[in-house]
Amino acid sequence: MIEPPTGHTPVLPHEVVKLLAPQPGDVVVDATVGAGGHAALLAQAIGPTGVLHALDADGAALELARTRLEDVAGSVVLHQANFRDLRAILDERDISGVDVILADLGVSSMQLGDPQRGFSFSSDGPLDMRMDSRLEAGAAELVNRMGEGDLADLIYEYSQERLSRRIAKRICAARREGRITTTSRLAEIVCRATGAPPHSRRSKIHPATRTFQALRMAVNDELPALKELLEQAPGCLKTGGRIGIISFHSLEDRMVKWDFRRCKDEGTYDLVTRRPVVAEAEERRENPRSRSAKLRVARRTGHALG
């Protein structure tokens, strides 16, 4: 098991390598390099003649990955970029197609564990949640600016939070008393709205989990970015190239499933996985993050794009 010294354990490591089957000399894209755990495995497989393009929206993650990937034998090119720009990144380097694309969606343990990033309700910090600090608006802007109805819709759409209307109402009432700028303040407002004390026995998850997830997805425009990656991917892969997406959220998994099926119907993909691959019991025990991970893999056929 590859475990970088950074605290982020890559999920489904064996399955990723087996199903994406990187070969010596391949050109591979890790679209979400994070701490570089998957990237190190891919780099090992492609060897000294391979090239790894490692993307992350988060500059701090790229610095970790840089250290982690320092000693790999092949060439590694790091890009601080959103994977929605993959085609443009490859065009800039005259790369018409790659052999492997991997995207391991969502946030890393480092991002969640750093209070200054504002992703977590379990420690106090600025209400930020931007993966890419160059983005203009963080979570505080959304929470303090959006109308009550839009905020409720956003929370419901991205997290299916049943109490979204009540939560949005409380947020709007609370901000009349002063701007909401910290994670702990927002968590407290959400807990009050749901009527559940944090870690109540009524639910296995913290009452603010869904609201935080929804805000994070909105701040980082996560679903539209995934849609763009999926649209570009067939045009970025060589014939026989493989794409693997690891998702942690049912909306993301559904998008991947339907996109791969559509491409199969159009003749541009073969499905490598008919059902999502999930972690074995041992991994689920050792790495709680793996419990909700779903990996789907497809292979580019020789069929021309329409």
Ligand SMILES: C[S@@+](CC[C@H](N)C(=O)[O-])C[C@H]1O[C@@H](n2cnc3c(N)ncnc32)[C@H](O)[C@@H]1O
């Ligand atoms: C789950 S972590 C990846 C962990 C990585 N596979 C590893 O083994 O360490 C997800 C990473 O993807 C990045 N990310 C999420 N959405 C992104 C996007 N649209 N474009 C680029 N990076 C993104 C996050 O900043 C985070 O570092």
